[in-house]
Amino acid sequence: MPLLSLPNELIESIITLLWEESDLNALVQTNRELYSMFNTYLYSHNIRRCELYELPYPRYALVWIAQNEGPLTAFEMALDAKKQSSSEAAMHLGHKAFEQAVFNGRADLIRLLLSEDDCSGVHPNSVNEAVIRGHEEVVRVLVASGVFDLNWPGRYQRTPLFQAICHGHVEIVRILVAAVNINQQMWIAALTKAAENRDHEIVQLLLVAKAAK
Structure with missing residues (x-):
């Protein structure tokens, strides 16, 4: 049957x-x-x-x-x-x-x-983990959710923005710069790191974003 x-x-x-x-x-x-x-x-x-x-x-x-x-x-x-x-x-x-x-x-x-x-x-370190791996769309979704602290100090006490600069992820830097409030000390640290890496595109992006804010 x-x-x-x-x-x-x-x-x-x-x-x-x-x-x-x-x-x-x-x-x-x-x-x-x-x-x-x-x-x-x-x-x-x-x-x-x-x-x-x-x-x-x-x-x-x-x-x-x-x-x-x-x-x-x-x-x-x-x-x-x-x-x-x-x-x-x-x-x-x-x-x-x-x-x-x-x-x-x-x-x-x-x-x-x-x-x-x-x-x-x-875990609040989720944004950092996505940044380190260069998952741009994941970062975009996490940022848009409003659930996560975008200045969370993750690995080596680095914020997601600083991690993005360290890894040279230009588009992720662009996403984060538009979303986070950055104090003067953080701006200086971010610009210094981008300059150390000779990442001219990120340096220019940070300068333009700073001027706009």
Whole structure:
């Protein structure tokens, strides 16, 4: 008897008896109808399994997708599953996924997390991390969110602007100069660093921005 000829309730019972994610995924991928009916169950099961075995966060689908260039649609389903769980581990999943999205330049995932998840506990160094890696679009999204302190002293006590200057990220410097309030001491330090690096474009950008303010 073909599997799809069985009642949905019986198919669901069969699926809930499967424990290994590889088995579940293989069954759900059998055809489009099974996929549409039960694919979201995979993500809820992933959370339960990871919690039971106390697996590290990279084994959770939400974090794995952010870490491994997974598709936005899969991330949306994993986020929905996370929001339906009240466990302590699930509470931290969004923050862990956010960190990986910043590291890997996933501005699309960050937009989704900022709009649909509680990001109040995300580490304030996120902007610095995006700057160091040169993720321009991520920096743009983080700045526009208004959630983060743009003068947060991160690695080596450097602010995001100073990090951008150190790494020669011209467009990121442009984004940050337009967004932050910079005192005289910070202007001097920024100009000095850009001059030391012989980065004439950034020096000119800073001078123009200073004159405009």
